[in-house]
Amino acid sequence: MVPIGSQHDHHHGCADGACWAERATDALAEAGYRRGGARASLIALLDDQRCALSAAEIEETLGTAGDGARPVARASIYRILEELEALKLITRVEVGQGLARFEAHRSEGHHHHMVCDACGIVIPFEDPELEDSIQRLARKVTFTVAEHDVVLHGSCAECSA
Amino acid sequence: MVPIGSQHDHHHGCADGACWAERATDALAEAGYRRGGARASLIALLDDQRCALSAAEIEETLGTAGDGARPVARASIYRILEELEALKLITRVEVGQGLARFEAHRSEGHHHHMVCDACGIVIPFEDPELEDSIQRLARKVTFTVAEHDVVLHGSCAECSA
DNA sequence: GTAGGTGCAAAGCTTTTGCAGCGGG
DNA sequence: CCCGCTGCAAAAGCTTTGCACCTAC
Numbered sequence: 001m002v003p004i005g006s007q008h009d010h011h012h013g014c015a016d017g018a019c020w021a022e023r024a025t026d027a028l029a030e031a032g033y034r035r036g037g038a039r040a041s042l043i044a045l046l047d048d049q050r051c052a053l054s055a056a057e058i059e060e061t062l063g064t065a066g067d068g069a070r071p072v073a074r075a076s077i078y079r080i081l082e083e084l085e086a087l088k089l090i091t092r093v094e095v096g097q098g099l100a101r102f103e104a105h106r107s108e109g110h111h112h113h114m115v116c117d118a119c120g121i122v123i124p125f126e127d128p129e130l131e132d133s134i135q136r137l138a139r140k141v142t143f144t145v146a147e148h149d150v151v152l153h154g155s156c157a158e159c160s161a
Numbered sequence: 162m163v164p165i166g167s168q169h170d171h172h173h174g175c176a177d178g179a180c181w182a183e184r185a186t187d188a189l190a191e192a193g194y195r196r197g198g199a200r201a202s203l204i205a206l207l208d209d210q211r212c213a214l215s216a217a218e219i220e221e222t223l224g225t226a227g228d229g230a231r232p233v234a235r236a237s238i239y240r241i242l243e244e245l246e247a248l249k250l251i252t253r254v255e256v257g258q259g260l261a262r263f264e265a266h267r268s269e270g271h272h273h274h275m276v277c278d279a280c281g282i283v284i285p286f287e288d289p290e291l292e293d294s295i296q297r298l299a300r301k302v303t304f305t306v307a308e309h310d311v312v313l314h315g316s317c318a319e320c321s322a
Numbered sequence: 323g324t325a326g327g328t329g330c331a332a333a334g335c336t337t338t339t340g341c342a343g344c345g346g347g
Numbered sequence: 348c349c350c351g352c353t354g355c356a357a358a359a360g361c362t363t364t365g366c367a368c369c370t371a372c
Contacts, residue, residue, distance in 0.1 A: 034346055036352050055336075073354045078337060094312075096255040098362075099336060114304045125302065133294040138313070141286065143275045146315040151255075152299070154307040195371050197327050216361080234329045239362060259337075260361065
């Protein structure tokens with residue numbers, strides 16, 4: 001198991017050539033979407049995150065962040081998230097708590113989530129062995145598996161103490 | 162992987178001695194709850210199911226079923242489900258679709274779910290190897306794992322055809 | 323008789339939809 | 348210029364809460 005740091009360390013520079021934001025922008029263009037300030041702002045925010053955000057968190061962050069961000073209406077957030085999900089650029093994560101979370105779908109860094117039922121914190125983790133089990137399982141079933149989610153519920157180190 | 166039949170084949174007789182409904186009733190009594198018709202009806206319904214039901218499905222089924230069932234108000238359904246979940250007698254299953262599902266937490270027959278994103282059908286499955294992976298994972302993390310959920314998204318055999 | 327259980331209706335939340343106006347191409 | 352993108356506000360769902368009545372004990 002590989003615990004994962006809390007924040008992405010790269011910023012909007014994308015000097016390495018192929019960050020997720022670029023891929024997303026290109027994919028939207030190819031799909032026939034026009035550019036839009038709200039969408040660009042939302043994509044930049046998602047690109048900076050290591051883990052899933054809820055629509056409310058996105059709205060709040062965009063409302064207060066400088067750095068090229070701009071406030072985006074809630075309706076636009078949901079509409080944009082819907083488009084991005086349809087293009088498989090983001091993944092919807094349901095951790096239970098009555099709200100959906102969304103995160104950039106990157107080729108590397110696939111992970112799942114632990115949710116503390118006491119304080120609500122969501123912690124990402126990776127586990128290759130678990131992935132293997134799911135791959136093998138996917139081959140055995142009479143069902144076409146496109147995505148998979150694993151959620152561990154319990155208490156985080158802090159709440160357990 | 163073991164696919165699972167669609168309906169439970171035992172009924173309210175429970176001649177085998179320790180069905181889930183009995184355990185649930187006992188646990189509620191020990192926790193200091195009084196008996197109540199709505200709760201009994203809901204427990205009997207959950208005991209008869211092989212897979213998770215939504216609150217709406219529960220309300221509808223109890224409203225039309227004979228066999229000892231009686232209509233139960235939606236508010237009562239949610240309140241009772243909350244009590245049962247707090248006592249770990251049922252498990253809340255989030256498959257994404259904006260609604261929660263609930264199923265009896267049995268010692269045997271632990272399973273997970275495949276959700277067809279086309280038609281919405283929820284199919285249960287068991288996979289011991291997957292369980293092993295999760296057990297091993299749970300031991301490695303600095304997090305106390307109480308429950309785990311695995312959801313496979315994709316298309317069912319029918320929608321894939 | 324008292325405290326908990328239940329039903330009904332209203333409120334709360336997240337998410338979706340309608341519509342008017344702005345803005346990209 | 349036209350059509351898509353956005354914001355605002357209203358609506359739609361699922362779920363929760365308040366309150367009065369009923370019921371187990």
